[in-house]
Every structure is written in C-alpha cells, then in structure tokens.
Amino acid sequence: xxxxxxxxxxxxxxxxxxxxxxxxxxxxxxxxxxxxxxxxxxxxxxxxxxxxxxxxxxxxxxxxxxxxxxxxxxxxxxxxxxxxxxxxxxxxxxxxxxxxxxxxxxxxxxxxxxxxx
Numbered sequence: 001x002x003x004x005x006x007x008x009x010x011x012x013x014x015x016x017x018x019x020x021x022x023x024x025x026x027x028x029x030x031x032x033x034x035x036x037x038x039x040x041x042x043x044x045x046x047x048x049x050x051x052x053x054x055x056x057x058x059x060x061x062x063x064x065x066x067x068x069x070x071x072x073x074x075x076x077x078x079x080x081x082x083x084x085x086x087x088x089x090x091x092x093x094x095x096x097x098x099x100x101x102x103x104x105x106x107x108x109x110x111x112x113x114x115x116x117x
Contacts, residue, residue: 005044015106042080070108
C-alpha cells in the first residue's frame with residue numbers, strides 16, 4: 001500500500017516539470033520528504049476524493065474529458081486550501097478558467113494517474 005497523497009505529489013512534480021514554462025519555483029517540485037504537513041494532508045485528501053469518485057462512478061471516469069478530470073482535482077484542492085487557510089491568497093483558490101494552462105494540465109495528469117493506479 002502506498003502512502004496516501006504520495007502519488008498525487010509525485011504526479012504533481014512530474015506534471016510541473018512537463019508543463020511549466022521555464023524554471024518552476026523550488027516549492028513546486030520539492031520532494032515528498034520536504035513537503036509541508038498541511039500540503040501532505042491536502043494531497044492525501046484529494047487523492048482519496050479522486051479514488052472515491054472513480055469508485056462511486058462505477059469506474060466509468062474514463063468517459064470524462066481531460067478538462068473534466070482536471071476540474072475535479074482543482075475543485076477538491078480549493079476546498080483543501082480553505083480547510084488549511086483562513087484567508088488564502090486569491091491565486092490559491094482561483095477558478096478553473098483563471099488557472100494557468102500548466103496547472104490545468106497537471107491537475108488532469110493527477111486524476112489520470114490515480115485512475116490508472
């Protein structure tokens with residue numbers, strides 16, 4: 001059994017390296033061992049929500065578009081930000097349309113990684 005949230009984080013790092021234009025902030029690609037505890041908890045929660053969503057959908061999430069998959073991850077993440085921060089920066093809770101394309105692609109990658117696990 002893998003550590004909850006680790007697949008999320010590893011896929012995030014891989015996605016940032018693949019989709020981010022230029023050199024990402026070090027915190028974007030920090031390994032699991034250097035990830036803050038709140039972020040580990042949030043990653044585990046969202047990874048679990050994706051797994052649960054796949055299960056309650058009768059494993060039919062393969063029929064969703066990449067955008068729909070990414071939107072689900074993004075929305076779950078926003079809820080975690082509100083859980084861990086009383087007054088988050090607007091960029092931390094931005095709607096899908098306001099996210100940079102690299103982040104949208106990475107969120108979709110996360111869903112697909114959980115889906116394929």
